[in-house]
Amino acid sequence: MGYAQRVPLFVTPSPGAPDSPRGGGVSVSAAWSDAPYPVLVVDGDGDVVDANEAARPLFPLAADAGGLPAEDLPLWLADAHRRLRTSGTPEPGAVSGTVAGRTFEAHPSPGEDGDVVWWLVENTDLRLAEDALRTERERTELLARVSGVLLSSLNVDRCTEVTARMAADHLADAAVIVAPAQGRRHPLTYAQVGGTVTQELTQIDPSSVPGLAEALQGFPPVPTRWIDPECLPGWVIPPGFRGPIGSVIVTPLPGHGAPAGVLILLRSSTHRAFTDGEEVFARLFAARAGAALSAAHLYAEQVSITATLLQELLPPRLERVHGVEYAGAYRASQDHERVGGDFYDVHPGTDPSKETFAVLGDVAGKGLEAAVLTGKIRSVLHALLPLSGDHQQVLTLLNEALLTSHHTRYASLVMASVRRRSGLVRLRLTSAGHLPPLIVRGDGRVEAAGTTGQIVGALPRVAARSAEVVLAPGETCLLYTDGITDARGGPLGDQLYGEDRLRRVLGECARMPAEAVVERVQMLAAQWLGGGRHDDMATLAITNPAGGRGALHIVSGPDDATGTGRGRRPGGGGR
Amino acid sequence: MTACQPVQFSLVTRASSDHTMELAIRGDLDYDTGDEFLTAVNGALDTHAERYGPSLRHLHVDCAELTAIDSIGLSALLALRRRTHPAGVTLHFHRRPVHFVRMLEVTGTADHLVERADDTVGTAAPPEDRTGTAPASGQR
Known part of the structure; x- marks a missing residue:
């Protein structure tokens, strides 16, 4: 298909009238002059020598001057024409470009005398539709990304930061997030395109920005055209933002019930103003960000409530009291929980001649619900301390305090009244429906304390039999919950740890410090479990120190690190 | 996991x-199944009461296939006893496995669990002040 080869390259200005196509080929003229598409005849030098009716509104010069110089042809068409002339073959695929704000595809066909007839097919609407589709796709993808990024964090600051950055990067030149007031001040988060995100706590006047006060209460956004950028107070402009503000959008971040804050989008005056479509999109963006922020706020609130409650429910620190070692360890049934249905407490006697009251117990159930009941029991027992000389009376009063009409959640516990006198530790032990404490003798024998009794909180009356136990130096009394003996695991995965294994382990713990005993018991039970499910596990060791009071005093005197465990968290090994 | x-x-x-009902427990009665047990046993008691009126006197529970019981399980049994005892129904636990016996000990x-209930409740004209005259409904 050579066009160029057949014709000499010379210029023939069109002398003819526009309506009489050059060359006089009636059939050719008829073929395109009435065509519904714009048609241009371009000669070898790129000058338009003729155009049909449909082309004239687009190329005005073609009509009156009878031609259009090459330099007035749209660049994309002139280029295509030149390439066609040099290569002699039409390019694969149509060339396209804009003419008078509309877009066309141009298809060449050979004309006479080496001219090329360009058929222009308009595709403006298609192009607009494609552009709109692409924009929508980008927005949808952005929204999906916003949700993805925001849902991956429940941290309020992090969510706010991400929201501000994404808003600045994708919606505007800069973004400000005004969070609900904390006291008199509002947390503000600033972000700019490509810049860092800064957060500060400032006292602002919400009424200084049109629509802000309303948006903070969750009312619909103010249309962007109502906001005069000139009137914006200084705090709205992010620090370091250059250039005057051209347009502003203020839109609430809707939350669950209460607004999570307000998003202010700023565009500098060198950029175009926000369109209606962008405003709608900003609202969609704000809806997603608001939901995420609100969830983060709720979560933060719950965490702080839980933390407050937990402070009261956590196992206490134990330490040496009046020459007797106490050590406790606790492992909640869920490894991520710190509280559960087991508890222990040690209430030191006011002076060495007074008994120290220790208790370890287990509430039916797991988790926070159980923990709340342990809190109640611990409070009641604390209040009953003056009566702790009489374990039966304490049990009776505790039982009455716990009996409720609506459930039969009960507790089992062991009480120990401890006093050290002339090197021996005397214990009065009372089990209330709990596993009897195990006594580790100096020679490795392990015996169960002979105390039995009934659980508290479920029966109308409780009875218990106490046992007196004396610990020589190096001997330990271990109080433990059934989470230890009922630990299911072992080589086959389904065996109970059982009391026999516990006794064997304890036999090796003679003359060990209290802390070492609980750590060893907890560690071996945890190993037995492997990764299996388990109940709460608590242990409390009461030990008559092997070295005697004097010896240990010398050791702990000069070197604080070898002290008696004072200040160390109990149960560190169990978590 | 295990x-x-x-x-x-x-x-x-x-x-x-009309006077007795026999139940059999199978599996673990524990933290996960305690509520299920109570719902089931309450349902059985309600059905019985609908059919025979408040005439039930003995509830026999076969524990041979009770594979494990924990504190919530025992709590559920105590809740059952709290409903049956005032209604004049005595609980009986048969073929108790060792672990169950140990737990009760x-x-x-x-x-307490198997304490004999006053079996005159509900049959003879009951005293006005006694609770549990309607064994099928109260106590919830």
């Missing part, structure tokens, strides 16, 4: 007449 395959918990009504609840 290698063992636990028996699916179930409560089966073996037989019932340690907690000191064996006698």
Whole structure:
């Protein structure tokens, strides 16, 4: 298909009238002059020598001057024409470009005398539709990304930061997030395109920005055209933002019930103003960000409530009291929980001649619900301390305090009244429906304390039999919950740890410090479990120190690190 | 997680007449199944009461296939006793596995659970002040 080869390259200005196509080929003229598409005849030098009716509104010069110089042809068409002339073959695929704000595809066909007839097919609407589709796709993808990024964090600051950055990067030149007031001040988060995100706590006047006060209460956004950028107070402009503000959008971040804050989008005056479509999109963006922020706020609130409650429910620190070692360890049934249905407490006697009251117990159930009941029991027992000389009376009063009409959640516990006198530790032990404490003798024998009794909180009356136990130096009394003996695991995965294994382990713990005993018991039970499910596990060791009071005093005197465990968290090994 | 395959918990009504009902527990009665047990046993008691009126006197529970029981399980049994005892129904636990016996011993609840109920409740004209005259409904 050579066009160029057949014709000499010379210029023939069109002398003819526009309506009489050059060359006089009636059939050719008829073929395109009435065509519904714009048609241009371009000669070898790129000058338009003729155009049909449909082309004239687009190329005005073609009509009156009878031609259009090459330099007035749209660049994309002139280029295509030149390439066609040099290569002699039409390019694969149509060339396209804009003419008078509309877009066309141009298809060449050979004309006479080496001219090329360009058929222009308009595709403006298609192009607009494609552009709109692409924009929508980008927005949808952005929204999906916003949700993805925001849902991956429940941290309020992090969510706010991400929201501000994404808003600045994708919606505007800069973004400000005004969070609900904390006291008199509002947390503000600033972000700019490509810049860092800064957060500060400032006292602002919400009424200084049109629509802000309303948006903070969750009312619909103010249309962007109502906001005069000139009137914006200084705090709205992010620090370091250059250039005057051209347009502003203020839109609430809707939350669950209460607004999570307000998003202010700023565009500098060198950029175009926000369109209606962008405003709608900003609202969609704000809806997603608001939901995420609100969830983060709720979560933060719950965490702080839980933390407050937990402070009261956590196992206490134990330490040496009046020459007797106490050590406790606790492992909640869920490894991520710190509280559960087991508890222990040690209430030191006011002076060495007074008994120290220790208790370890287990509430039916797991988790926070159980923990709340342990809190109640611990409070009641604390209040009953003056009566702790009489374990039966304490049990009776505790039982009455716990009996409720609506459930039969009960507790089992062991009480120990401890006093050290002339090197021996005397214990009065009372089990209330709990596993009897195990006594580790100096020679490795392990015996169960002979105390039995009934659980508290479920029966109308409780009875218990106490046992007196004396610990020589190096001997330990271990109080433990059934989470230890009922630990299911072992080589086959389904065996109970059982009391026999516990006794064997304890036999090796003679003359060990209290802390070492609980750590060893907890560690071996945890190993037995492997990764299996388990109940709460608590242990409390009461030990008559092997070295005697004097010896240990010398050791702990000069070197604080070898002290008696004072200040160390109990149960560190169990978590 | 563990290698063992636990028996699916179930409560089966073996037989019932106007004065007695026999149930069988199968599987673990524990933290996960305690509520299920209470719902099932309350349902059985309600059904019995609808059919025979407040005439039930003995509830026999076969524990041969009770594979494990924990504190919530015992709590559920105590809740059952709290409903049946005032209604004049005495509980009986048969073929108790060792672990169940041990649990009742340690907690000191064996006698309480099977304490003989006053079987005149509901039949003769009951005293006005006594609770549990309607054994099927109250106590919830």
